[in-house]
Amino acid sequence: MPVKVMIPTPLRPYASKQSSVAFEARTVREALGSLTVQFSELRKHLYTDEGKLRSFVNVYVNDDDIRYLQHEDTQIKDGDTISIIPSIAGG
Amino acid sequence: MVAAKTMPGPKLSNEEILRYSRHLIMPEVGMDGQLKLKQARVLLIGAGGLGAPLGLYLAAAGVGRLGLVDFDVVDFTNLQRQVTFGTSDVGRPKLAAARERLSSLNPGIEIVPHEARLTSANALELFRDYDIIADGTDNFPTRYLVNDACVLLGKPNVYGSIFRFEGQATIFGAPDGPCYRCLYPEPPPPGLVPSCADGGVLGVLPGIVGSIQALETLKLILGSGDLLVGRLLLFDALGMRFRELKLRKNPDCPLCGEHRTITSLIDYDEFCGIRGADSAVPGPAVPEITPRELKARLDRSDDVFILDVREPHEYQICNLNGYLLPLGDLPRRAHELDSSREIVAHCRSGKRSAEAVEFLRKAGFRKIWNLKGGILAWSEEVDPSVPKY
Numbered sequence: 001m002p003v004k005v006m007i008p009t010p011l012r013p014y015a016s017k018q019s020s021v022a023f024e025a026r027t028v029r030e031a032l033g034s035l036t037v038q039f040s041e042l043r044k045h046l047y048t049d050e051g052k053l054r055s056f057v058n059v060y061v062n063d064d065d066i067r068y069l070q071h072e073d074t075q076i077k078d079g080d081t082i083s084i085i086p087s088i089a090g091g
Numbered sequence: 092m093v094a095a096k097t098m099p100g101p102k103l104s105n106e107e108i109l110r111y112s113r114h115l116i117m118p119e120v121g122m123d124g125q126l127k128l129k130q131a132r133v134l135l136i137g138a139g140g141l142g143a144p145l146g147l148y149l150a151a152a153g154v155g156r157l158g159l160v161d162f163d164v165v166d167f168t169n170l171q172r173q174v175t176f177g178t179s180d181v182g183r184p185k186l187a188a189a190r191e192r193l194s195s196l197n198p199g200i201e202i203v204p205h206e207a208r209l210t211s212a213n214a215l216e217l218f219r220d221y222d223i224i225a226d227g228t229d230n231f232p233t234r235y236l237v238n239d240a241c242v243l244l245g246k247p248n249v250y251g252s253i254f255r256f257e258g259q260a261t262i263f264g265a266p267d268g269p270c271y272r273c274l275y276p277e278p279p280p281p282g283l284v285p286s287c288a289d290g291g292v293l294g295v296l297p298g299i300v301g302s303i304q305a306l307e308t309l310k311l312i313l314g315s316g317d318l319l320v321g322r323l324l325l326f327d328a329l330g331m332r333f334r335e336l337k338l339r340k341n342p343d344c345p346l347c348g349e350h351r352t353i354t355s356l357i358d359y360d361e362f363c364g365i366r367g368a369d370s371a372v373p374g375p376a377v378p379e380i381t382p383r384e385l386k387a388r389l390d391r392s393d394d395v396f397i398l399d400v401r402e403p404h405e406y407q408i409c410n411l412n413g414y415l416l417p418l419g420d421l422p423r424r425a426h427e428l429d430s431s432r433e434i435v436a437h438c439r440s441g442k443r444s445a446e447a448v449e450f451l452r453k454a455g456f457r458k459i460w461n462l463k464g465g466i467l468a469w470s471e472e473v474d475p476s477v478p479k480y
Contacts, residue, residue, distance in 0.1 A: 010283070010284045056275050063335060065336070065337065065339065065342075089284065091137050091226075091253065
C-alpha cells in the first residue's frame with residue numbers, strides 16, 4: 001500500500017529536507033522502517049537505543065494517535081497519511 | 092444567566108459600552124459576555140512572540156485583569172515579530188514596555204506585571220489569582236511547569252507553540268480534557284529541537300498562533316463555541332494548511348491519569364535534562380580556539396583551514412571566507428576535508444561546530460578545533476564589521 005509519511009520541520013534536516021516521502025507499507029512499523037533505512041540519521045531521533053519510539057515523538061495515522069490504535073502494528077490502508085509530530089516549544 | 096442579570100454586580104460605564112459596542116451587539120457576547128470578560132483574570136506566561144497578540148487582543152477585548160510573567164529585556168531581534176514593542180523600547184524590560192502599550196490600548200483594565208522567572212517555587216502562588224493561564228513561553232522546562240501547575244490547580248492552559256513556520260495550539264487542563272503530558276510524556280533531549288533563537292521563526296507565525304490562543308481564551312471566558320479541547324491544531328504557514336489531530340486524555344498520565352505519581356511541582360530543568368541554572372545547552376566538550384587566537388594565527392599566515400558548518404543562507408549574511416559544509420551534510424561530505432591540515436570549525440554561536448568537531452574527531456580527524464563562541468564572538472572580539480544575527 002502506498003502511504004505518505006509527513007516529516008516535521010525539526011526533523012527535515014535529517015531527511016534531505018523533504019517534507020514528505022511515500023513508501024509501500026502495510027503497518028506503521030514497516031513505513032517507519034523504510035523511512036529510517038532511507039534516512040539513517042533519522043533513526044536516532046525517532047527511536048531509543050532499545051528500538052522504542054521516543055516519547056517526545058508522536059505518530060499519527062491520519063488524525064489518530066497510534067498509541068490509541070495498535071501502536072506500530074497499526075495497519076495502513078491505501079492513501080493513509082502517517083504524521084510524525086514532535087514537540088516544539090518556541091514562543 | 093437570567094439570575095445573573097438581576098444580581099448587583101459590575102456594570103459597564105457609558106465609555107465602556109461605546110468601546111465594546113461591537114461585542115455588545117453580538118448575541119454571542121452581549122452585555123453578559125462583556126461583563127464576564129471584565130471579571131476575568133488571565134495570566135500570560137511570556138511577553139514574546141505569542142504574548143504580543145495575546146496581550147493586545149485580550150486587553151482590547153476588555154479582559155479585566157491581565158497578568159504578565161516575563162523577566163526579559165526588549166532587544167532588536169524581537170521587533171520582527173513581537174509587535175507590542177517599538178524600536179524605542181529596545182533595552183527596556185519587556186514588562187514595562189508591554190504594560191505601557193496595553194494600558195494605552197485599554198486604560199480601563201488592570202495590567203499586573205510579574206517580573207520574574209516562572210519557577211516551581213512561585214508558579215502555584217502566581218497562578219492562584221487567575222482563572223486561565225495562556226502559555227506563550229519559549230522553552231520545554233517552562234512548558235511542563237505551566238502544564239503541571241495548571242493541572243494541580245485545575246485551571247485551563249491555553250497552549251500555543253511555534254517553530255520556524257509551523258505552529259501548534261490547543262487547550263490543556265480543561266475539565267476531563269488531556270494535559271501536555273498526555274500528549275508528550277517527556278521532553279526531547281536538549282538541543283534536538285532548536286529554539287526560535289537557533290532555528291528562526293517567520294515573523295507573522297506567532298501573530299497567528301497567539302491570536303488563536305487569544306480567541307480560545309475569550310471563548311473559555313464566554314463559555315461559547317467549540318473549544319480547542321481534545322484537538323491539537325497544527326498550522327503550516329508555508330503550505331497554508333490547518334490540520335487537526337485527536338488528542339486524548341492518557342489514562343496512564345502520571346499527572347492527570349488514574350494513578351497519579353506527580354502530585355507537586357518538580358525540578359523542570361532536571362526533568363528536561365538541563366543542568367544548572369543556565370538554560371543554555373552545553374555542546375560536546377571539544378578542543379577550542381578563541382577568536383583572538385585564531386586571528387593571531389591567521390595574521391602569522393599559519394596554514395589553517397576554516398570550516399563553516401552553517402547553512403548557505405547564513406553564509407550570505409556574513410562569513411569568514413571559510414569552506415561551507417553544513418553540519419547536516421557532514422556525514423556524507425566529510426571526505427572533502429583534508430585531515431592532515433589544521434582545521435578550525437565555526438558556526439554562528441559555536442554549538443553546531445562543536446558537534447561537527449566531535450563528529451570529525453570520531454572520524455579520525457586530530458588537528459581540529461572549534462571556534463569558541465562562533466562568528467558572534469568573532470564579531471565581538473576581533474572584527475565588529477562582521478554583523479551579528
